[in-house]
Amino acid sequence: MGGDPNSGGDPDDLARCTDCGHVYPVQRLDDGTLRPIGIEGVCRCGNDEFRRLRRE
Numbered sequence: 001m002g003g004d005p006n007s008g009g010d011p012d013d014l015a016r017c018t019d020c021g022h023v024y025p026v027q028r029l030d031d032g033t034l035r036p037i038g039i040e041g042v043c044r045c046g047n048d049e050f051r052r053l054r055r056e
């Protein structure tokens, strides 16, 4: 378990909604797009822009 970079559904990162600030786990696609997991790409506030959080 774990360690397979091609497995679907595992979050690569965290991203914050640019509007309400809610944080979601995201997958980062090959082209750099952030795809929030479980919310179909749209925040509960209706915003669809997310900014990746830096990992410490």
Ligand SMILES: [Zn+2]
Binding pocket: 017, 018, 019, 020, 021, 022, 043, 044, 045, 046, 047
């Ligand atoms: Zn939001």
